[in-house]
Amino acid sequence: MLDTAMKQQLTTYLGNLREPIELVGTIGSDETSAKTRALLEDIAALHPMVTASFDGTASRAPSFLIRRAADHAAAVSFAGLPMGHEFTSLVLALLWAGGHPPKVDADVIEQIRALDGTFDFDMYFSLSCQNCPDVVQALTLMAIFNPRISATLIEGGAFKDEVDSRKVMAVPAIFLNGEPFANGRMEVSEILAKLDSGAGEKMARKIAAKDPFEVLIVGGGPAGASAAIYTARKGFRTGIAAERFGGQVLDTMGIENLPSVTYTEGPKLVAQLEAHVADYDIDVMNLQQAEALVPTSEDGGFHEVRLANGASLKARSIILTTGARWRQLGVPGEDTYRNKGVAYCPHCDGPLFKGKRVAVVGGGNSGVEAAIDLANIVGHVTLIEFDSSLRADEVLQKKLRSMANVDIITSAKTTEVTGDGEKVNGLTYQDRDSAEEIHIPLDGVFIQIGLVPNTEWLKDSGLELSRFGEIVIDHRAGTNIPGIFAAGDVTTVPYKQIVIAMGEGSKAALSAFDYIIRNEPVAEIAQAAQKAAQSA
Structure with missing residues (x-):
């Protein structure tokens, strides 16, 4: 064997x-x-x-x-x-x-x-x-x-x-x-x-007792891990608060475009990042959901991040690397039949549909790659794209079109995922040219239509966001609030790639280092001056 x-x-x-x-x-x-x-x-x-x-x-x-x-x-x-x-x-x-x-x-x-x-x-x-x-x-x-x-x-x-x-x-x-x-x-x-039931409360007490950090990274994907390594190497007291260390990379199967690494897989890369972070004195607080950002009102003070469990963390500089998540269709039936035929990971769930009929919604690289993978497992794949043509790389399109058990439908607006109350039984789309409503009998629907930045929790923070919800940053990874930086898929930087997130995280760390050494902690200076005056 x-x-x-x-x-x-x-x-x-x-x-x-x-x-x-x-x-x-x-x-x-x-x-x-x-x-x-x-x-x-x-x-x-x-x-x-x-x-x-x-x-x-x-x-x-x-x-x-x-x-x-x-x-x-x-x-x-x-x-x-x-x-x-x-x-x-x-x-x-x-x-x-x-x-x-x-x-x-x-x-x-x-x-x-x-x-x-x-x-x-x-x-x-x-x-x-x-x-x-x-x-x-x-x-x-x-x-x-x-x-x-x-x-x-x-x-x-x-x-x-x-x-x-x-x-x-x-x-x-x-x-x-x-x-x-x-x-x-x-x-x-x-x-x-x-x-x-008491685990959350115990963790909240443990976090609330922590002293302020010099740099706090919110998010634990490639950008966050890279930022933490860089700030720790500068000798700064560094913390990572992550909802899920590794982020979206954990859901990525084959990675073939990371320079010097011919091939790896998401979970393996995350394990390597985790091991690298563990080489330094970095306080990793996993499973922590950020709920609010409260910037300091004065340069050199402490910014604050409030967590969903009620605890708060403070730091002189904060680097936001909360990444993005799969975009949902937002149509009737999608939530109802999630994990009952509606799926987002073809590698994980594809084998469960062996010999069956499925649809992939999305004609970009992710959607076409998913359709190619699934065509080797399931009975039939229907690829549905809103635009009038596929947007994936030509080499992927050529591969997809060569597969006998694949149909491609363009100019199609998905309007509903249907089911029998227990599982998916089809999908309805509108032909954008004729306005005709068409129903396809299916056993599963895989959704691959892009990403949404994880920034809902920042809406009332005063941080500038783009119309797409991304954090607006400058060439130094700085935001409109001094001392707060951002990196990776959550920002306005184009091309959401692992290698770019790593570089941007490193850049944000160096910018945070530069900010801290140029901005003396005002409160501490005042306190020191007061003590000096009293002793005199």
Whole structure:
């Protein structure tokens, strides 16, 4: 099952085992079961602390349990083959069950152990989903460190009937105690926040106690990470407050235009950025949603950012890098059928529509790339573009037009996503030339129509925004408010690209450095002068 390179890699990892582990397989007579048996036998042969048996009694076959030999409660189950994007998740499950400590804050482990109650998780993933490993690994961690938590991680392609019966139309999909719990990428801290009602209040108290920063970055994408690295290297006390470290890059599959990096994937790049940030004394506050910006009334004072949990952060200089999000169609049915046939990530959810009919709305590069990817998986793709012609690069258009199972419709205004109350069953569009309303029967709709800057929270801040909601900046990444800078997709800088965001974040950091050294902190000077006068 495992090739030579994978065996060598896994042998190295298994050298970190501290305790024996057991692999308990429940195997059927199908091809996937045969591959699962071969996988478990390969793993067991690589290290004496690993044993494999095939007398499992799980309800799903093929499936297998990974458990600590001395403590069967430290366990997690996989149904289907956790290969592809999930191979790393499999490795971590083996190591954690075998006593190797996870690279997670001790506070998180303590919070997992302190959860009271019975939590039985089922989670569905696809092997092409780059968002799924974070959820798989989070639930694995929780199941191994809390005996009251169980987790079964299910490869949807191996259990299609089950996926259909539970109406799973987007991954990652999490069920708790038999009921839908969450959809989409989640880190362990996000799952814990949903289970632990006091988690938000604890974090708010912790944040409120922090001293002011010299530089605070709001947003944790490529621009924010780059800015933080630069200001930290200047010796400034730096903080990052991010709603989701990594931002939109986490939802990006193939990245082939980052100079010096021939190919990478979004989650991998984010992990590298996170590791680089961790090399410096940077205070990263993840899962923090900014709610208001309160600029200082005097140069050299502290700007303030108020968070949704009630806490506030202050800094002499602030760099805004809150990025952008996928633009929605804003038509009836879109919200109703989100994760029920309406999707935004073809890489994650495309495999769930194998052999079915889907539409892609959007004729730019993102839309055409999505249509090409989906055409290799689904039965038929209809690309719908509002304009009279596609806007994607010619090389992409040529590729798309060469595919036999693709229709292209231009001059089409999408007016409604339709459904049967449970899932999508079609899309209605208006022909912009004839005004005729046309309905297309479909199983899924993938929306790829551009980005919206995340600036709603800045509307009353006095910060200048463009008519598109972007933060207006100058050539030094400065805004109309002294000491406040901005970078990346949230700004008026054209061409929303990762490499540009990194450069702009670095530029904003250097501008913040220049601002701070040229503007003495007025309040501190006054306080020092007062103390000097009193001592005299």
